[in-house]
Amino acid sequence: MNDGRMMEKLHNIQTTYGYIPENEIEKLADEYAMSKTKVYGVISFYSMFHTEPTGKYLIRICNSLSCHLNRSDDVVTGVQEYLGVESGETTEDKKYTLEIVECLGHCGEGPVMMVNDKIYTHVSKAAALKILKECM
Amino acid sequence: MGETLFLKRKVSEDYSHYDFPILKKVIKMRREDVIAEIKASGLKGRGGAGFPTGLKWELALKEPGDEKYIICNADEGEPGTFKDRFLLENTPLQVMEGIIIAGYAIGANKGYIYIRGEYAKAINIFQDAINHAKEEKLIGDSILDSDFSFDLQLVKGGGAYVCGDETSLINSIEGNRGISRITPPYPIQNGLYGKPSVVNNVETLTAAAEILAQGGKTYANLGTDKSKGTKLVCLSGDVKEPGVYEVEFGAMTLREIIDEFGKGTTGELKFVIPGGVSTAILTDDQLDIPYTYEDIANVGSGLGSGAVVVVSEGHDLLELLQNVSRFFMDETCGTCFPCREGNRRVYHLLKEAVNKGGFTSDDMKLIKDIGKTIYLAARCGLGQTSMCFIGSVLEKYTDELLARR
Ligand SMILES: Cc1cc2nc3c(=O)[nH]c(=O)nc-3n(C[C@H](O)[C@H](O)[C@H](O)COP(=O)(O)O)c2cc1C
Ligand code: SF4
Ligand code: FES
Numbered sequence A: 001m002n003d004g005r006m007m008e009k010l011h012n013i014q015t016t017y018g019y020i021p022e023n024e025i026e027k028l029a030d031e032y033a034m035s036k037t038k039v040y041g042v043i044s045f046y047s048m049f050h051t052e053p054t055g056k057y058l059i060r061i062c063n064s065l066s067c068h069l070n071r072s073d074d075v076v077t078g079v080q081e082y083l084g085v086e087s088g089e090t091t092e093d094k095k096y097t098l099e100i101v102e103c104l105g106h107c108g109e110g111p112v113m114m115v116n117d118k119i120y121t122h123v124s125k126a127a128a129l130k131i132l133k134e135c136m
Numbered sequence B: 001m002g003e004t005l006f007l008k009r010k011v012s013e014d015y016s017h018y019d020f021p022i023l024k025k026v027i028k029m030r031r032e033d034v035i036a037e038i039k040a041s042g043l044k045g046r047g048g049a050g051f052p053t054g055l056k057w058e059l060a061l062k063e064p065g066d067e068k069y070i071i072c073n074a075d076e077g078e079p080g081t082f083k084d085r086f087l088l089e090n091t092p093l094q095v096m097e098g099i100i101i102a103g104y105a106i107g108a109n110k111g112y113i114y115i116r117g118e119y120a121k122a123i124n125i126f127q128d129a130i131n132h133a134k135e136e137k138l139i140g141d142s143i144l145d146s147d148f149s150f151d152l153q154l155v156k157g158g159g160a161y162v163c164g165d166e167t168s169l170i171n172s173i174e175g176n177r178g179i180s181r182i183t184p185p186y187p188i189q190n191g192l193y194g195k196p197s198v199v200n201n202v203e204t205l206t207a208a209a210e211i212l213a214q215g216g217k218t219y220a221n222l223g224t225d226k227s228k229g230t231k232l233v234c235l236s237g238d239v240k241e242p243g244v245y246e247v248e249f250g251a252m253t254l255r256e257i258i259d260e261f262g263k264g265t266t267g268e269l270k271f272v273i274p275g276g277v278s279t280a281i282l283t284d285d286q287l288d289i290p291y292t293y294e295d296i297a298n299v300g301s302g303l304g305s306g307a308v309v310v311v312s313e314g315h316d317l318l319e320l321l322q323n324v325s326r327f328f329m330d331e332t333c334g335t336c337f338p339c340r341e342g343n344r345r346v347y348h349l350l351k352e353a354v355n356k357g358g359f360t361s362d363d364m365k366l367i368k369d370i371g372k373t374i375y376l377a378a379r380c381g382l383g384q385t386s387m388c389f390i391g392s393v394l395e396k397y398t399d400e401l402l403a404r405r
Helices: A006-017 A020-029 A034-047 A065-069 A071-085 A125-131 B022-025 B033-041 B054-063 B082-090 B092-106 B120-133 B166-173 B202-214 B216-220 B255-260 B293-298 B317-331 B339-357 B361-377 B381-385 B386-394 B398-402
Strands: A057-062 A098-099 A113-115 A118-120 B069-074 B111-114 B151-156 B197-201 B230-236 B243-250 B269-273 B306-313
Touching: A006 A020, A006 A034, A006 B120, A006 B151, A020 A034, A020 B054, A057 A071, A057 B216, A065 A071, A065 B216, A065 B306, A065 B317, A071 A098, A071 A125, A098 B151, A113 A125, A118 B069, A118 B151, A118 B243, B022 B092, B022 B202, B033 B092, B033 B202, B033 B216, B054 B092, B054 B197, B069 B092, B069 B166, B082 B120, B082 B230, B082 B386, B092 B111, B092 B120, B092 B151, B092 B202, B111 B166, B111 B386, B120 B151, B120 B255, B151 B293, B151 B386, B166 B197, B166 B230, B197 B202, B202 B230, B243 B255, B255 B306, B269 B386, B293 B306, B317 B386, B317 B398, B339 B361, B339 B381, B361 B386, B361 B398, B386 B398
Parallel strands: A057 A098, B069 B111, B069 B197, B111 B151, B230 B306
Antiparallel strands: A057 A113, A113 A118, B230 B243, B269 B306
């Protein structure tokens, strides 16, 4: 279907459920006359899409070069220790999912962290932990 | 020398009543004349490849068929680059005006803007701007009482750097995995849904609109023979005042950009990456060159997307190498075996070197060999440039890297 809306639909499903569940993949496959495998292949290509539930708060920390120069490593290790999870993992209470990611496009204001859609710049380790504690 | 405000001229203006004055003028011009103006300006694509914009539009206009597409590439993802976000957040309507003008020039009635998914704020701002333009009938059927109709759709990326490549981006809009296509045919002949398509960068389209406001000659009078006009430079890393600065080509040296705009480095300067992590580094003795495509190419690097990353002493070189290597390992789309496995292998060699405290000359040779293989086998720019930074650091700091053991 030449409507250019597959990405939008995937984003919308994810916003609704927090991830892309199997039955929605089936619906998309029907709608676009694609096999389920193919839809799954599309989803798995993009790092922003999840096929498993994530935590209530998706924490992304940039660790690309400009942020690295601004000591993003400190933030990364600080947050990893505080949450007790590695990149790609969710805390046991399902509150946080941590992702160490590549450039978020705020390279002049690093280190940079995102909580769901909100961006935080010039983040120190202490600031990052404060932000996490304020997630209710 | 301060900033040359061409693109940034309207940044502080209130946009709520902006009604596309440039488009109003352009829509009364012949398509060929619009293109001639862009050609006269000498504008080159600002997405990294530097293809002449006027020529791209001309080729697309000449393609047969009534179904064509204009696609604005806002997938900005190369570490160090944030100028397109700056434009999307601060001058969304001017970006949009550029897209519609390009659509008009090439005869496309449908446009897409592909914004990387992580740019939540820019996406909201731009979607609001599209809604506003639709309400004001600046987008839609017969816009501004002309016989030109234009629809614009925003597509949110899914977090894949490789989708910035124009053929991958087209695959992604079509709802496929964002892997590159074999070229030729180029998107100009066979792009979105197999139709003639022009893909242009955000900065390119914004500049095009402003060129049509001020005239191609005005723009061509700025810059040098081979690099016309101005460029948004994204300054980051070890500088005191990072940010997006607009520089007239040739008017300042790289060092002046760092010292005057960046207010100098935070430590003793070690090297500079002049065009993002897919370009080769320049050492301190290479910085007194004018900021132009040709001068940076002459010293063996590239201006890329305009990301100037400053690195001072005090960082572990091996860690920096590993950091950049991880980026390419994470972001390769995996279609070409040497790009997929080569970048992974290089990452692991670097990681091993960190663990054992340094390099042997064999390690270095191996990394260089892999780099060459990736370059030769890569289908798209990601693979071709993935080893530029690493290769140049190995070459320029061989002794330092070997001496660690
Ligand atoms: C891996 C890769 C990533 C790219 N990323 C971008 C990008 O984020 N934005 C962009 O405009 N061009 C990017 N490009 C270049 C595009 O393929 C294309 O040349 C450009 O969008 C054309 O627009 P221009 O002529 O206005 O520069 C990328 C190319 C490659 C190979
Ligand atoms: S060069 Fe790398 S990123 Fe480009 S198409 Fe090949 S595998 Fe994909
Ligand atoms: S390098 Fe971290 S935001 Fe760009």
